[in-house]
Amino acid sequence: MSAYAVGKMIWDMGRNLDLIEQYKQDPESVLSRYDLSEEERTAIRNHDALYLYQLGIHPQLLSRGMTRMLGMPQGEWKEATAGAGQNPGLRTTVSPGPARKGEELLRDYGSDPWQWLSTKKENLSAEQASKV
Amino acid sequence: MGELAVAAATSHAPGIAGSIEAAGDRGQRFHAGLTKIRETFDDAQPDVIIELSNEHFVNFYLHNMPAICVGTGMSFIGPVEPGVANPEAFLKIPQSRVEGHPSLAKDIVRGAYAGGVDVAYSEDLVLDHGFMVPLHFITPNLDVPVVPIFVNNLIERCPCPSASINSAKSCVRS
Incomplete structure (x- = not known):
């Protein structure tokens, strides 16, 4: 029930392509292995990048996790982060500026x-x- | 004790290998610089490369995050990118096994301990773009053994400057 657990799930999935496939088939079977709150599970299911960022997921894990591991389409990720002008931290995960x-x-x-x-x-x- | 034949530093962004055309002239200038480094390496003919790069949550996560980790393995697979089934498509660098240099790596660890820095070491590491992009352009045939050294500059707490400097000194001494 923490940023640690969400990040650990993303990290584990990054090192195990079978786990990514399993998540595609049956997300709950993967989510249930980690000590996540209902809010965290909902945010992951809904691709709520801003919630997860504010929870404290490291940008390096968040950007790859949303698109490669949790199935968020690239276009949606770009849209979500482009709208983060009020949140410079999230913006810098995809656009560090000049x-x-x-x-x-x-x-x-x-x-x-x-x-x-x-x-x-x-x-x-x-x-x-x-x-x- | 070895002799320091050449020292160089370069960026390692994936696009340097995977999509350099997107950078136009700047990309060409960058690659001209990389070519200079490669020529310097070719002239110097080093026996081994000590390569430092930063961790990207590829080998380590918060259950165990070393400040500095020396790769003491016989070999390392790279490139490996988290969640990417075919890193070659992403980086345009074929995945291969990079030869390590365990005896020098262990000397560096011993030297670091002697110098007061408790570096970590591991035989089981993979190399991501941080290591493979520079290697691919500087030693394209991967015919020089590599001691990879991972430095955490990713997440607090990062090693303090004195630890980095003392580790570097142990590399030079080894």
């Missing part, structure tokens, strides 16, 4: 990215700052 040029990054970072990062410490959360 890449920054290497020269721009170098100009910002200088020769030592960690030095650069430490000057930005005040902009970081306490947890992030503790890692610098």
Whole structure:
């Protein structure tokens, strides 16, 4: 009953094509193996990507899971994520936006990215700052 | 102790192999860079490649997420992509068995331990596009053994910079 269990199901299916086939034939037989809440099962059955994202499924698993494992048509996935303008996290799973040029990054970072990062410490959360 | 023959870094996005035409001129420029790396490798004739890439939830999930994992196996199958029945169709890279280098890999693990970093190791790993895209273009015949090193930069907690640096030092020492 957690993002962990939903993600574990997607991960297991990614490593076992038979499980994907079984899910196609009989979704409940796969869903019942995992400790999922009724809300989570409903979201999976309904391809509710936003619910699952907000639950905390990692974008890397969510994008491949919805389309490759759980049978969400590509077009529907694109539509669901294109409408996520109010939710930048979900949007970045499919559209990271224009890449920054290497020269721009170098100009910002200088020769030592960690030095650069430490000057930005005040902009970081306490947890992030503790890692610098 | 070996000699560091050449060091290089490149992107590994699946489209570099699977759909480069979509990138137009930029794709061609990118491949010109890859060709330079390949020529440098050809000139240097390395005995073994130590290849670092990031984990994509292909080998690991949250029941066991190593910060750094060294591939100590005899060989590794790649490319393997989660939920993709035919990765060759996706990446235009034939699936094959990439030879490993267990003795160097184990030396790297020992060196990391000695340097204060408890890296993980595994003989049972598959290589996804993160490893196979660069290999495919730099050593197309896959005729140089590879020690794959997986780094978690996917999900918190990622290894701190000092662990990465100390692991790299152990590679250089080994």
